[in-house]
Ligand code: G3H
Ligand code: 13P
């Protein structure tokens with residue numbers, strides 16, 4: 001059944017677990033997520049980015065998620081719009097039937113320029129007013145994703161801030177978070193703690209100076225009733241990097257967010273954990289390997305099936321590690 005983000009995260013908070021929010025662009029991702037959820041009895045958040053809407057088209061994404069709900073009726077599903085850059089974009093998603101939207105007012109409408117605090121409060125409040133009048137949930141964001149190692153927003157694929165950010169911009173302030181939640185009424189708050197989108201988060205396995213789980217603890221201590229969201233939460237599995245590179249890929253050394261660190265965040269109020277890159281890496285690795293090992297095959301279902309299998313394995317692992325399993 002389709003439910004709102006608020007309903008799902010209230011349950012997650014009560015029982016102390018987190019829910020991975022996987023980005024979806026195609027049928028294979030959708031099937032992998034749902035089959036993993038069925039196998040582990042987990043609730044599901046599927047989210048569509050602006051890039052996904054551009055790739056597949058909003059109606060296709062919507063109907064794909066509705067098809068998933070039809071085929072897996074026992075699984076609660078949130079249909080979430082990821083990183084909306086304006087109230088108008090969020091309004092359009094509500095009209096399409098999304099049960100949750102993210103108004104990312106940490107950036108201006110260009111999706112790149114860091115915004116003033118008052119602007120963020122203003123646009124987010126507008127979206128909350130619209131959304132709550134029709135039972136839709138809202139995720140806001142305070143702070144900018146970026147690398148505490150380099151000071152760069154560090155987004156290689158065009159999602160998120162551009163250029164250089166200050167240390168303060170990349171770490172959400174607990175006091176400001178309390179004010180933001182009080183002024184906007186958001187159902188969930190995305191915070192910045194040193195993670196960034198994409199595969200290139202850290203040049204070494206992250207330690208507390210570059211991945212500030214302590215900041216999450218401080219925010220949760222200040223606003224214990226608020227559901228926190230961690231963006232840029234892919235773990236960038238080293239085994240998938242090795243497979244991609246073994247079969248002709250060229251991905252330089254890089255590190256993601258260790259699953260144990262996410263689990264630590266979940267102990268301190270993180271309820272929604274955004275993951276896209278890990279499924280991209282697994283499907284690319286699966287295809288490269290299949291193509292290399294089966295040079296005479298040309299039926300796309302053969303290699304796409306491999307992507308479902310491998311993405312599903314990652315989803316199962318995250319559902320188990322985040323305590324999502326058993327809570328559908
Ligand atoms: O928000 C970041 C996600 O990884 C989505 O990226 O816009 O390339 O689909 P995308
Ligand atoms: P990753 O790039 O780490 O998978 O993060 C995805 C994300 O935050 C989508 O909003």
Ligand code: NA
Nearest residue numbers: 081082083102
């Ligand atoms: Na989101």
Ligand code: ZN
Nearest residue numbers: 197231232274
């Ligand atoms: Zn994000």
